[in-house]
Structures are given as C-alpha cells and as structure tokens.
Amino acid sequence: MGNPLVSVVIPAYNRPDTLKIAIDSVLEQTYPNIEIIICDDSTDDRVQEMLGPYLGSNPKIKYYKNEKNLFLKNWHKCYDLASGEYINYLMDDDVFQKEKIAKMIYFFNEFENITLVTSYRQTIDESGQFLPPIGATARLYDETRIFDGKVLGNLALIRCQNVIGEPTTVLFRKKDLTELYGVYKGKQYSLINDLAAWLSLLSKGKAVYIPEALSYFRRHPNQNNNTLGLKTFSEWLDIMIASRGDGFLDTNHLFKTALHSYRERVKNYHEFVEDIKQIEMILTTLD
Structure with a gap:
C-alpha cells in the first residue's frame, strides 16, 4: 500500500523535442514517488544536450548514453536499471495525462491479482492536436472494467490488433514480467514486443481497462510503425x-x-x- 516507487523508463532515440514534452508530462504527475530512467540510443548528442538542465536540477531523472546502438536491448537496459516496484514504459514521442500513474496504481493497491492496468489512449499529431482513433486505439468500453487477463488478450488476438496499448499505455508490477520485455514463451518479438509483454502479464492475472484517456499516442511520418508497414x-x-x-x-x-x-x-x-x-x-x- 502507500506510494511504492514507479519507474518510468524511456528508450530514447533522436527525438529531443518530443522527449522534452514526454519528460515534462512525468514531472507533472500527481503521483509523488516516481523515478525516470532514460537510456539514450541516439546517433547524435541532441538528446544529451537537451537533458542538461534537467539532470542538473532533478534527482528523479537518471540518464545513460549508450556507447553503441543497442536497439531492442536498450529496452532491456531501461528495465534492468529501474529500481521501482512498478514499471511504465514511455515512448519518447508520447505523453502522460497528469493523473495517469495515480489512477492506475490505485487498482494495484485496492484489488488482488492485478497484473496489468491499461486505458484508452488519445491519438495526437506532430503538434499535439487530437486525432480520431484508428482501429486499434478505439475505446473498448465506456466504463472501467476488471476482468481475467485472458479475456483482454483474446480480444487483441482475435482482432489481430494491439487494442491493449502501446508501451506508454500500460502500468505493471516489475516482478510479474518474468521474461525480458518483448520476449514471450522464449522468443524475442521485435515488431510487436509490447503485445508479447502484455500477453505474458495477462496470462498471470487480471487486467484493468480505464475508459479515460490517460496517455497520448503520437502519430507522425517518422514513426516506426509507419516505416515498417506490412512487416x-x-x-x-x-x-x-x-x-x-x-x-x-x-x-x-x-x-x-x-x-x-x-x-x-x-x-x-x-x-x-x-x-x-x-x-x-x-x-x-x-x-
């Protein structure tokens, strides 16, 4: 109970402008006990330069610059460096709603056997303006629901869409993810690594779905999903x-x-x- 430490982990890559917005959205959280772990896989120093003022003034933020590109291993590095009981990934182009962590941690404190809490996520454009939902981001329910994790997993699998959410969307307990992030049944998934992690968590307990937009999913031309396309x-x-x-x-x-x-x-x-x-x-x- 109380306010356990939540680690917000950010695998950064060449997006200092949106990363600044992402970090500010964490620092504005109403939940009081948060650390921010940034592992920088960038090919230049722009992220490091942008972070200078933050690192000098905020002990909550811990920054690591990779000597070489780690790609998927950067996600694992973020996770390994996190000290929190709970983990929330944050993509460097996404944004948290200010009460996200507080509203999600409530369910872990008040209910038993919760292994994943997710919510509706509002899609935004490059400048932060709201966009209509795409198929996978449409609101699933109009009320908060707590249900067996396999029900939510099945919903994603039968639709062939990640309706559970991108990495930014989900809060989970660190000890519940017993394989590396993105590894499921011994296989490392690279294109749907978030879904692989969610299925691992959902197989162990209950899920919570909150219909309120507690995060903002930015869609833009340089997004990984856009460049990967059909793959x-x-x-x-x-x-x-x-x-x-x-x-x-x-x-x-x-x-x-x-x-x-x-x-x-x-x-x-x-x-x-x-x-x-x-x-x-x-x-x-x-x-």
Whole structure:
C-alpha cells in the first residue's frame, strides 16, 4: 500500500523535442514517488544536450548514453536499471495525462491479482492536436472494467490488433514480467514486443481497462510503425500459436477467429504465402 516507487523508463532515440514534452508530462504527475530512467540510443548528442538542465536540477531523472546502438536491448537496459516496484514504459514521442500513474496504481493497491492496468489512449499529431482513433486505439468500453487477463488478450488476438496499448499505455508490477520485455514463451518479438509483454502479464492475472484517456499516442511520418508497414504483421501468427500454451484462444472457435482475422489481413500480399499455407493446414486440424 502507500506510494511504492514507479519507474518510468524511456528508450530514447533522436527525438529531443518530443522527449522534452514526454519528460515534462512525468514531472507533472500527481503521483509523488516516481523515478525516470532514460537510456539514450541516439546517433547524435541532441538528446544529451537537451537533458542538461534537467539532470542538473532533478534527482528523479537518471540518464545513460549508450556507447553503441543497442536497439531492442536498450529496452532491456531501461528495465534492468529501474529500481521501482512498478514499471511504465514511455515512448519518447508520447505523453502522460497528469493523473495517469495515480489512477492506475490505485487498482494495484485496492484489488488482488492485478497484473496489468491499461486505458484508452488519445491519438495526437506532430503538434499535439487530437486525432480520431484508428482501429486499434478505439475505446473498448465506456466504463472501467476488471476482468481475467485472458479475456483482454483474446480480444487483441482475435482482432489481430494491439487494442491493449502501446508501451506508454500500460502500468505493471516489475516482478510479474518474468521474461525480458518483448520476449514471450522464449522468443524475442521485435515488431510487436509490447503485445508479447502484455500477453505474458495477462496470462498471470487480471487486467484493468480505464475508459479515460490517460496517455497520448503520437502519430507522425517518422514513426516506426509507419516505416515498417506490412512487416508489423509478420509476427502475429507465431504469437497466436504460442499464446495457446498460456490458455489464450482456448477454444477452436476463438483460435479459428484469430486465424481468419490474420489471413484476411495478409491474403493479398505475396510475402505471406507461407503463412497462409500454414493457416490452412491448422484449420484442417480444427474442423
């Protein structure tokens, strides 16, 4: 109970302007016990230079500049350096609503067996103006819900969309993530590493969904998802199959729905011919 330490961990990369906004949104949190861990994977010194005034005046902020690009390992480095009982990743182009941590930590303090708290996230543009939701960011419910984690995991899997949220969206207890961030059932996922972490957490307990916008997800032309394009789908089939080992998609109906959803997404792209063949083979065993 009380105010356990929350580590806000930021894998930074070449975006000093939006990183400043992100950091300010953490410093403005109403929750009193927060540390900020920044691991800088940038190819230049702009982030380090921007952080100078912060580092000289705020002991909450701990900054580490990588000697070489760590890519996914930078996410692990942030996590390892965090001292908090709770972890919230923050992308360097996203923003927290000022009561995010306080409203989310409440559920861990007041309810048992909570392993993941998420919320609606408001999409914003480069300048911070609100954008209409895209498919994955649409509000799931109009009221706060506490439910079995597998229900929320299944919702993402059968839609083939990360409706749970980007890394910025979710608060979790550090000890509950028993594999490295982005590793699920022994496999490191790179394109859907957030979903891999969420499934690991959701397999262990209950989830909370808050319909209020407690974070802001920035969409812009230089975003990773935009540059990766169709490749972002290439890991979905593997994670669908692996998730059944944790009790997700536990009926043939749910598994078929997820497979059909994935097949519909990729059916017109020659890069996924082998995936479609694998789906057809699996479906024959489920009939």
